[in-house]
Amino acid sequence: MDAGARPVVARAEPVITRLAPGIASLRSYERGWLRQDVVAGLVLTALLVPQGMAYAELAGLPPITGLYTTVLCLLGYAVLGPSRVLVLGPDSALGPMIAATVIPLAAAEGDPDRAVAYASLLAVMVGLITVLAGVFQLGFVAELLSRPTQIGYMNGLALTIVVSQLPKLFGFSVDADSLVDEAVGFVRGLAAGHAVGAALAIGVASLVVILGFQRLLPRVPGVLLAVVLAIAAVNLFDLQDRGVTAVGPMPEGFPPFDIPTVPLDDLWLLVAGALGIALVALTDTISTASAFSTRAGDEVDGDREMIGVGAANIAAGFFQGFPVSTSGSRTAVAAQNGAKTQVTGVVGAVAILLLLLLAPGLLRDLPQPTLAAVVIAASTSLADIGGLRRLRRQRRSDFRLALAAFLGVAFLGVLPGIAIAVGLSILNVFRRAWRPHQAVLGRVAGMAGYHDSQFTPATRHLPGLVIYRFDAPLFFANVRTFRDQVRHLARSEPRPRWIVVAAEPITDVDTTASDVLEELDLELNAAGTSLVFAELKTPVRQKIERYELTETIDPEHLFETITEAVHAYREQTGETWTEGPGPYSLR
Template sequence: MTSEHRSRGLVSRLRVVPGVRAVSSYRREWLGKDLVAGVVLTTLLVPQGMAYAELAGLPPITGLYTTILCLLGYAVCGPSRILVLGPDSSLGPMIAATVLPLVAADGDPDRAVALASVLALMVAAIMILASVAKLGFIADLISKPTMIGYMNGLALTILVGQLPKLLGFKVDADNLIGECVGFVQELADGAVVPAAAAVGVGGIALILLLQRVLPKIPAVLVMVVLAIAAAVVFDLGARGVNLVGELPEGFPPFTVPEIRLSDLAPLLAGALGIALVSLADTISNASAFAARTGQEVRGNQEMAGVGVANLAAGLFQGFPVSTSGSRTAVAERAGARSQLTGVVGAALIVLMLVLVPGLFRDLPQPALAAVVITASLSLADVPGAVRLWRQRRAEFLLCLAAFVGVALLGVLPGIAVAVGLSVLNVFRRAWWPYNTVLGRVRGLEGYHDIRSYPAAGRLPGLVIYRFDAPLFFANAKAFRDEVRRLADADPRPSWIVIAAEPMTDVDTTASDVLEELDEALNAQDVHLVFAELKDPVRSKIERYGLTRTIDPAHFFPTVEAAVAAFRLRTGAEWTESGDDRPEAEHR
């Protein structure tokens, strides 16, 4: 092989990497917009990065390290042109819930950083392995109602946890109820620092006001600048207000974190929950912004990109990251055209750490609490919960259960509750599916639900029954009991036609139940008939040997064909219905 062929092969292999492909297709006219968008994005990245680091129980500088490395990692391996990654308000409490119990009473920040870095590496491994195994569908394990409940519970947890910091004091508690009780007690004891409360509450009011009145202005940056100015002018440090202090100077140091072997199991449990939430965020945000830019969503590549971003963060004293809808929206509004926007943001943060590390020295901690609280408000979806209450009470109860799970059990158990409830909801629908008898309605083709059309016509001696689910071990007996009830009617039908189009499967347990059911019905001179059964399901029934009891002649391609065969055999005529309007029209 010549050197020219080898070089061509190398180039073709490198083009598989999204970042290389993006560079090769980059347009010169995008440069100005990407540079401007990068500057605008940085104004949001710095204060949010520091605030979300503290939310995770880590030093503020780790938020900046994490932001730099995840932006660079995703720029190389992420498929989306404008998706922005970084520390996230929804992951912060999960990181804290995983790391802080392992840090022990001394609260060693170096150990906390090492644990968080290992957590990021674990999330990276999970995401990359899931990408290789093409497991993007796992994001669907959390249904919309349970995700609404989870996020509302998370928002409340963040809000309550940040209130003491907002007002200038601390509360030591292990759960939401303990934090609420401690907060009230500290308020009653007069622990509020007036200057801290003024900065924190004023910061929240300013951010919310600017976001509503002047949405194009970076509200968080304006609030942070004013808070620093107030700290200097009024010497807030001497008035009992905690300040961020001097940040370490220089580029994030490459570090291989060292932890105890006993830490791995609890870290892995946390990493699985974080990876699941990050995956759901990534797929939803990627889908939303891809629709706007005309891109295709590549779920497995997105997982790989987020995995590499976490890998880079974990090796440079960072913590787990996810995509951010708010930061991506800022980049998009600022004119971002490619991942160069994120690279510019990372470069500007590095320059800040190298040239002016003391820039945020006088930033009040209550201002960071204000940033986190306003972010938590954006997580909550109270209107969504109200809509569920109005539209479907069963799904509202799922939402409420997920909310209570987070609020009472904690963030990590809460995500387990959310996933468990989503899976149980799917199982419940398959376990107790909708089922009904069908009849003929004048003026409408086909056969229709007699619950919607109570006066629908029927054929004497024939029942058309529809069971809207695959037939498997959990619902086979419910199917059997309902068919038996129909067979015991007076007068007794001679055919029960199963409108089997919704039956996408019949497992071996259901096969045994069908065999017993058919034998029992045959003894009563009632015949079980199938119509519109899908070919794969029919093949399974034949493979199970069910045609020994179910007459092969009792399988029809359509319900109409089964009805025609029954009428030809019996001469039955349709009973005329008096009023075929839907039940809703009667009301």
């Protein structure tokens, strides 16, 4: 190679690192890791296969699509994902959302191929949304689900999943679109004698095996053991002749490449579902990545994670797959079994492909009640009853938010529920900024500084001086709350000569607030009270000067600290500290 070509190679390396961190990581791959990655990948496969099939059915799709999805998302993330150990795949939290989006559009014709086309295009849309979010550094959207609303939403989702799977666990089906309808249909099915004893027996036995091993021997793949035992039971006891429904024959070979197409009129309905799914997937991915990266001492690059998750979804969407997310349980299994890199996921994908190529009939006799048990077991990891109890004990307002999100999912549906959860999170932020904490500060004997009189009653005060703190930025929605409180303090008897605003918590002042402050200062000056600011941050002070507020508010009434403001007041008025809490209080 001539000398002129060398800079091209040098420049190409960081491009590969930036665009395909999975491939770039292979340059530092150590030979000793291979055995651990292979073992972890094979153990992981035992979990990937039954869960992929079960979550596909949860999404209202053929079980084989769960395997196609698993293969492609693992390979896609292995190339473009930044995390060494994160495992992606079909997810129990996304299943009901996919079903809620796809089934109403595809159910009219009852064609599974049509449902797959909708789900595949949904995966591509979710992928594009997350990739664009990563490219434009919009990782903050994952914070739109606050922890209380997330707890409520996930509990509602867990209940929805369990109720939807109970008929399958009992060996029959229910045609319903909501939690209430499914619960009513299940009870009516039981009353009508539709339950199949053999199906219930194998479903409950599978559930006991899965949950038992999760609790007692978490390193042993209880899901795989339950699947093997269930298939053996179906064959040994001819359970299909006794009414137990099995998965049946599945296609063999590689996942087929297909460009999904749907009627143009349905695209906007898919976009709405894709936005909700993308939000949940990003929230789950960033929280899971943060947890596992912290253990490994790595840092999380949220934007690259979004690109990696987007690539996994797009790859799945073009091979008859459906939207995916990060799985905390599968990532934990990989980590526990020594996974070092994304080679673990590649091994899992190759193992599933070999299963489809060499032994496609191996899962033919897997009973549907066992798949229901897999899903129900997974839903227990979504539920967080302890979190609800903790919120109720620690902060009732957050508990009410969680309860509202729970009821939204349970009674209005999964997609409206996620919209309610996001809306409640945003409203909660707005409420706290609109009605922030406020305080009148005072001196307390034996304590340095100035303290909130509500929690530490003041023992000394300066006559005619109020020190008032407003714990939020001043903007259009809350400036009138600020104005009304200052007016109340100014009208107190005896009328204060100075109202000192302890402004350190005020991180911003918008133009609406500026106009109100100007009017308020003129009003107070006319009544003989001065509005004084202490501890203004430099950026806020610069904005006040840019708004020309200093033409109204005396620049000499802007102090670096509260102590300086108090000292200036004493020099101007000659007042001295007086025993007692003082006459001024909030409304």
